[in-house]
Amino acid sequence: MANSSEDGELNVSFHGTSNSCCVSNVTNINFTSYEQSPDFYVIIPVIYSVICAMGLTGNTAVIYVILKAPKMKTVTNMFILNLAIADDLFTLVLPINIAEHLLHYWPFGEILCKVILSIDHYNIFSSIYFLTVMSVDRYLVVLATIRSKRMPHRTYRAARIISFGIWGLVTLIVSPFFVFANVYKDGLNITSCGLNFPKPERFWFKASRIYTLILGFAIPVSTFCILYIIMLYKLRHTRLNSNAKALDKAKKKVTIMVFIVLAVCLFCWTPFHLATIVALTTDVPQTPLVIGISYFITSLSYANSCLNPFLYAFLDDSFQKSFRKMLECRAD
Incomplete structure (x- = not known):
């Protein structure tokens, strides 16, 4: 859903982050005929249900392990914990999206x-911001390791304060969407x-998409791309001493894990933001193909919320061990 207009200037009916990426620049849009299609009617709820089930199971397991296992209380895991909370929060409301689609x-x-x-928009901003902070943290850790310096201020408590700060920042960014969100009746008298x-609705709608694109993609992506380029450059052009040579193996593993989680996030979210650019600069025709692509891109962005726990399970040995240990304790 998006904005409505009684004079027909812009009448779009779709969810804040869903189904809007490819067609946000088209006037007098009505998805009802496409949503009644058996393909969309059945496939979309099935995909959303799978994402919801996997996301809730995986992210709840991550939250449980990090909170319960003493060895999991690290700076990186504090950010992973908040990332899992953000993903869990989003997957909790997916059933409402499914109900709306069916009704x-x-x-x-x-x-x-x-x-x-608001939660739908939290999903756009929170993941990318926590991943950006994780990238900054990895950059500082690698830099300190290269220089054989200690980081006395890098503590679990400091990570917790930073996490609260990110939630505050994201709440501030999302607040305009909370203000503008409303129930209204569209041209077909359907409650949306x-x-x-x-x-002028068109101006405000475009402004909201540019706002999301810059704050939810351009700035954070530029930040961690620059950090990783500098990090790789320093690693390549610095003669490491014996202490730092393996980047302390464990630190190297964590750095690789953060990089892969980041890459998966970009894979899931880049099509959504690229489609926004296309929609803002081109009049995209309303065709079944365009609507189908829009649903696919939205589902891909939603899927990011359920993929991270499986990445931790495959890439983080300490997470695997802690999870197994807790399962054994519960079995006993």
Whole structure:
């Protein structure tokens, strides 16, 4: 859902982050005919249900292990914990998205509309911001290892304070979407939940997409790309002493894990943001193919919320050991 207009200037009906990426620049859009299609009607709820089940199971396991296992209380794991909380929060509201898709209208009232749309946007910003902070942390760790310096201020408590700061920043960024989220009736008199902008709607809608693109993609992606380029350059052009040569093996493993989680996040979210650029600069025709691509891109961005736990399970030995140990304790 997005914005509505009584004069027909811009009438789009889709969720804040979903189904909007490819068609946000088209006027008088109506998805009802496509949503009634048996393919979309059945496939989308199935995909969302799988993402929801995998995401809730995996992220809840990550949260449980990090909170319960003493050895898991590290700086990196504090950021991973918050990343899992953000993903869990999003997957918890996916059933409401599924219900709305099946019903073809919004039955849950205005308060829940504002909450769900805000959480939908939290999903865009929180993951990328926590990954950016993890990249900064990795950069500082690698730099300190190269110089054989200690980092006395890099503590679990400091990571917790930074995490609270990120949640505060994301809340501030998402607050305009909470304000504009409303329940309204579209041209077909169907109750919808979306971003209901003041006039001129087209200007506000484009501004909201540019706002999301810059704060939710361009700035954080530029930040961690620059950091990793500098990190690789320093590693390649610095003669490491025996202490730093293996980058302390464990630190090297964590750095690789953060890099892979980052790469998967980019793989899942880049199509969404690229499609936003296309939608802002081109009049995309409303065709079944375009709607299908839009659903695929949205599902891919949603899928990021359930992939991270499996990456930790494959890439982090300490997570595997802690998880196995806890399972053994529960079995006993």
